[in-house]
Each structure stands twice: as C-alpha cells, then as structure tokens.
Amino acid sequence: MTKIEAVIQNSKLEAVKSALQEIGVEGMTVIEVRGHGRQKGHTEVYRGREYSVDLIPKTKLELVLADTLVDKAVQAILGAARTGKIGDGKIFLSRIDEAIRIRNEERGEGAL
C-alpha cells in the first residue's frame, strides 16, 4: 500500500478530485495548508505597514492506495493539477505498513 501526498493549487482541487474519481479512487483526505517551495509570496499593506506573506495557501490531498492503482492516480493528479507555472505543487509517495477499517476492523488492501 502506498500513501500519496499531493500539495496542489487551491483552484485545482475540483479538477483533481474529478480525475481521481474517474479512475476509481474511492477515498481521500483534504487539508488546507500554507507553505511555499520556490514560489514567492506577496506583500500586503495595512495603514502604511508592509507585511510580506510568504506562506501561500495550498490544498493537500492524502490518499492511501493499493500499489496497482498508484501510477494511474499519480498521472491523474499530474494532468489535472498542472498549469506549467511555479507554484503547481508536489507529489510525495511513501510506504504504508498497515490500514485498518474502524467500522469492522478489516485490514490490508481490503480496508482501502
């Protein structure tokens, strides 16, 4: 089982969700985050004082999938989330030791 963590632009969430649903992904967790890679922030001015905002609002998706589905999911995310500009985000993959369904204690890929 593989965990996919994808940090994407806020405006791309709907497109990525649709693309994932189309390939049969059934569950995900969505978190509002702030951060930056190489993307520069912006400056806000209040009563003459400047505040540089360099932590930019982004959306993070977390999915745990069966290994057979991972490549398709990554391609779906890349296709839906890319604009070609700095700030598009990143995808991280990691191994998951175990998954358990809380309702009936089912384990392994069946729990996904």
Next chain:
Amino acid sequence: MSTRTRLISSLVTAVLILILAQGLCAQTATSAGSPNDTNSRLAKLEQQVADAKGSADNAWMLVSSALVLMMTGPGLALFYGGLVRKKNVLATMMQSFALMAVVTVLWALFSYSFAFGPGNSFFGGFKNLFLSGVGSAPDADYAATIPAQTFMVYQLMFAIITPGLIAGAFAERMKFSAMLAFTVIWSIIVYDPMAHMVWGKGGLLNASLGGRFPTLDFAGGTVVHVTSGVSALVCALYLGKRVGYPKEPMPPHSVVLSFIGACLLWVGWFGFNAGSALAAGSLATSAFVATHFGAAAAAVGWAGAEWIRNGKASVLGGISGAVAGLVAITPAAGFVKPMPALLIGLIAGVFCYWMVAIVKAKFGYDDSLDAFGVHGAGGTLGAILTGIFAVSAVNPIFKDAQGNVLPSGLLEGNAHQLLNQIVGIAIAWVLAIVGTLIILKLVDVTIGLRVSEEEEVQGLDLSQHGEEGYYWETSA
C-alpha cells in the same frame, strides 16, 4: 272669524315671535364673545406650538443620543476589534463595552455635575450630584427646548466614547483591571474639566456662554479627540511596544469587522455632530451636511494618497480616511459651510495618512490603532481649521453688547479667533499629558498597567477574560 279664533291665532303668533326673538338673541350672544376668551385661546395655542417645537427637538436629541451610544457599541468596538489580532478581539471590544457601563454610573453619580454643573471656570462643582436638579424642565443655558435630562443623557454618550478612543493606543497589552482604574480617574480629572471648560456654565473656553478664551468646538474636537488622542500617545510611550513589535507581523485579523464598525461610526457621527446643535433646526442640518462632506472628502484623500504611494487604494485606508475626516470636522461642523467642510475633510485625510504611515514609523512608537495619529492629530488639525473657516452666517456665535453679529473665523475677518483656538488646543494637550502621566504612574505602582509577557503572547481574551472570540475549529 269668531272672537275665540282671533284670540288663539294672536296667541300663536305671539308665541312664534317670542321663540324667534329668543333664537336671535342667543345667536348674537355667542358671536360677540368677551376679550378674555380669545386671549386664553391664543395663549393655549402658543403653548401648543412651543410644545410641538420642543417635541421635535427632543425627538431628534433622543435619537442623537442613541446614535452616539451606537458609535461606541458596536461602532468603535468593531472598528478596533477588527484591527487587533484574533486572540485579542474580545478584550478590545470589552474595553468599549465596559465604558458603556462604568462611565454611565460615574456620570449619574457625580461626573455630570463635575462637567456641567454651574461651578467655576474649570470645574462644574457638586450642585448636580446624583443628578439633583436635572429633570424634565429645560436648562435654558444649555438647551432651552429640551428637558435637562435629555441634555444630560446626550452628553453622557460623549463621556462614554471619549476614553474608549484611548484604548486604541494600549490595545493588546493593558490589564483589564488597570484599564478600568485608568478610565475612571481619567474621566474625572481630564474629561470632566475639559468638557466643563468648553461647554459648561462659566467655562474658561466656552464660546456660547462668554468664556475668557472662547474656543469654537461644536461637537468635541478638543474635548473628545485632542484629549483622548494625546492621552493615547502618552499611554503608548509609557506602556512601551507590544511584544514582537515592529518585527513580527500583526496585521488586522478582520478588516471586515473594522469596515462594519467604521460605517456605524460614520452614521452615528450624525448624532455626534448634528446633535450638537441641541435642536432639530437648520443648524442641525448644516452640521449634518458638513459632517457627511468632511467624511467623504477625507476618505477620498486618504485612499488617494495610498493609491499614489502604494499603487493600490486599500479598504482599511478608505475607512480610516473617513474616520479622520469625521474627527477633523467635529469641532467645525456647526460653524462652516459645505465647501469648506469638503476641504477640511480632504486635508484631514491626507494629513492623518501621513501621520499614521510615515511619522509613526519614523518615531517608532507603538500606537497600536492610531488613536494619536487619527484623533489627536486630526482633532488638533480640525480645531485649527475651525478657527479659519468658521463663519457667522452658519452660526452667529459671537455678538457684541448691542446684539450685532460679529465675525467668527479668520477668513471672515476675525484673525484673533485662531489664537483662542490655539489656547483651547494647548489646554487640551497639557491637561491630557499631565493628567494621563499622573494616572498611569498611580495605577502602575498600585496594580500594574501591563499584562505579563506570557499573558500577552497567550492573548488577552484568554488571559483577561477566559474566553475565545471564535470557536470555529471545534465541531459540535
């Protein structure tokens, strides 16, 4: 005809004539009337006209009182509340709210007497303690057509909001207990004397009642804005900067709340300025128009200055500009014509923007919510401009011994008035500085002014009030 028939017809004719004669007499009796009936009817009519006129004045003044209270709660509470960080929103609002309660009690017990009693040049005295003598009969020296109680409650709303403005300078770091102690003493030793000097019977600066240095201050440019704004500067310097200022970013947590507050202030200000006419006549209209024009032009001025300097006109800048204009027009509202009101607003908008965006940064003091930059500086500017633009055509405030109207301000030919304005402003500055320093020292050595660093970092909502402003993260 028989004798009997003749007799009966004569009798009937006689009775008819008698009835007719009675009727005629009765008519002529009522239409003639005695002179006393007409006079008493006229007197009754005159009384009814006076009552009707007084009703209009009283209705307007009660509405104005409500409008001015609304300026404190929720106007100022929201305006300031939105400008602070989320962890201090309730504490900031509480500062305004507490005054609504505490200052009212002080006013009822003795503060009204200290401010408006018939005392000497500086102090109203004890004659109206517990509001004795303040009833439904008008006090002709103050407002001849409304109950004295209306005048008292209207002035109370001014006494409430004035110390609330100072909170802008010590926001996010003052102990609640210390703020209460400070406000109670400040209200008594700074506000009451200043109000008495400018508006009270025998007041040194009272332009309507023959003060020695008549200062033109229609609705409180010196009494409210200069005193509170200068006190705010003293507080900011004495208390010191907030932890992390100026390096840590402390942007307003909700410009939305500040926006709502500012709009409530603008509307409420009609009660503040136009209500200071103390009647519902054409002077109230003139003050209403001047107030509105001053606010509008200042919003344009501040936002315009920002647009030029930063490339964008901000919402916070627009509303701050409007407030600055309202402050500056406060002393002038019932003395100037509409076009000068526009000019006063425009100057105030640009001037206060400069004070807040450039001067404050240069000197480095932490006047958190710009109480000095907007109220202290704006009020001072407004009081000076009043001395320039006041005209007797709007308000014939100065008259000679024969009752002829004298010129009011500089442009009308009364250059001397500017000196009087400066005296009034100077007295406000000195009273504010000296009074505030004494109170700060006193409160600091007894209960301490500032919260601990831990409490400040945790936020005043939790440390002072045990509450959180927004509980949105927790789901039911």
